[in-house]
Amino acid sequence: MQNYSVLMSVYHKEKPEYLRQAIESIQSQTVPTSDFVLVCDGPLNLELDAVIAVKQQEMGMTLNVVRLENNGGLGNALNEGIKHCKSELIARMDSDDIAYPDRCEKQLAVFSAHTEVSICSGIVEEFTTDPNTVDTKRVPPETNAEIVEFAKKRNPFNHPCVMYKKSAVEAAGSYQDFYLLEDYYLWLRMLMAGYQGYNIQEPLLHMRAGSDMYKRRAGWKYVKTQAKLFGYMRDKGFIGNGQYMKSCVIRSGSALAPNWLRKFMFEKVLRK
Secondary structure, X not given: OOOXXXXXXXXXXXXXXXXXXXXXXXXXXXXXXXXXXXXXXXXXXXXXXXXXXXXXXXXXXXXXXXXOXXXXXXXXXXHHHHHHOOOOEEEEEEOOOXXXXXXXXXXXXXXXXXXXXXXXXXXEEEEOOOOOOOOEEEOXXXXXXXXXXXXXXXOOOOHHHOEEEHHHHHHOOOOOOOOOOHHXXXXXXXXXXXXXXXXXXXXXXXXXXOHHHHHHOOOHXXXXXXXXXXXXXXXXXXXXXXXXXXXXXXXXXXXXXXXXXXXXXXXXXXXX
């Protein structure tokens, strides 16, 4: 098995218990990492710092804590973290999710068998309180051809459990500022540049959802950022005018709907 790095960002609003669970799910991987990069996106608080201190004692040199002076957002924190990752393969992890024990083993097997793949994700199971009680699943398309088609309408990878090649991400310009859509924008640039993806059709991660997740995807600011992203696709010839108009109408309707309706749409229409 190849070596891999783990990249996680945490900021002051995270719950200490969630951070502990997230880190421990990586500590429990069937193929362990020797390079865990934890980016602190601005100053944290005593409780979060206490969790990190305990994990530094347990993990020693494996845990590399990178502290940023100011909170600059997820994309900025991940870009800084990528620079510190020692391995070509990087497993992304959010500070409030719980990885399946064999998550990284399964992804490493894909990269070993398919050298052409540069991005590999899989199914996430969303939960509210208990990881074993699945609310919904987000099932992305499997093959590269399906991924490219899917990307014309929706995000083709589950960012919280993606593993990618550091060189490919950096060649595509890494994460760039794009309100709430930094990852989708990165995948588009990588796919358009010819980098290939694959999605494992098995659950890799328990993802913490709840109403807050749906609230973030609301309002005019979110409508504008989505229109801008689909405009970028149209300008690059990735989609036509028809798909651009259709996507803008559908996404606007979702973002401006009441939170209960948007939650219903995500759970019943956009998830499996």
